[in-house]
Amino acid sequence: MTTMTNSPTIVLIAGHWLGAWAWDAVLEHLTTDHARAIAMTLPGLDEHDPARATKTLDDQVAAIEDVIGRARTSDDQPVILVAHSGANAPVSLVLDRHPELVHRVVWVDSGPVSAGGAFAPDLPEAVYELPLPPFDVLAEQASLEGLSAEDLEQFRAKAVPEPGPVLRQPVELANDARRTVPTTLVCCSIPSAQLLELARAGHPMFAEVANLEHLDVIDLPTGHWPMWSRPRDLAEVIGSVVSRAG
Structure with a gap:
């Protein structure tokens, strides 16, 4: 068996309350037609980890x-990160610390976090x-x-509570090279034209989107969880991005 060392690996990372399972319908299409894809569960979102609620953004970055x-x-092995929603905090930190390791980042109804940003900075320590x-x-x-009733039922059944430390921890950024990593925004619940206008206005x-040096935008109109509402279309979008990036 010959290994294609230049074939990209796609790492899929879902947002708050979600694990690798959230990408199952997308993987059905990606694994058949495109590069190798890996869906991961971030530390703190594994229901079988008894210490999961103590996990931090640094733990997620390390993973x-x-x-x-x-x-x-x-x-020269290309790795493409696909980050949905609240995965933007740990992925922003990865880009800041190791921009040279990421060939491209694809934000799915998400985007890079600005320095000092935190999802819920006022969340009580208790x-x-x-x-x-x-x-x-x-x-x-x-x-x-x-989202169908079945989608919502699965979401409720499989969702894992988000660790408090992850929500409170600010994203400390120091390396402007993170902004040079080629970036694709997949805009779902907010149209790209509106998002870019908000970025230019400093929302x-x-x-942080306004500071990116290599940016593509793709509209995929749907709700905030396109991996369930439009899984085939999202897989095709990710596949097309990977093909162009290769």
């Missing part, structure tokens, strides 16, 4: 770095973990468009 290290069988909220509350924060959630 991503470990996956990248195992995926890179040679110095809050051990944050469970998935009721869907009517969640819908006020992120679009549930395109705190999107300001």
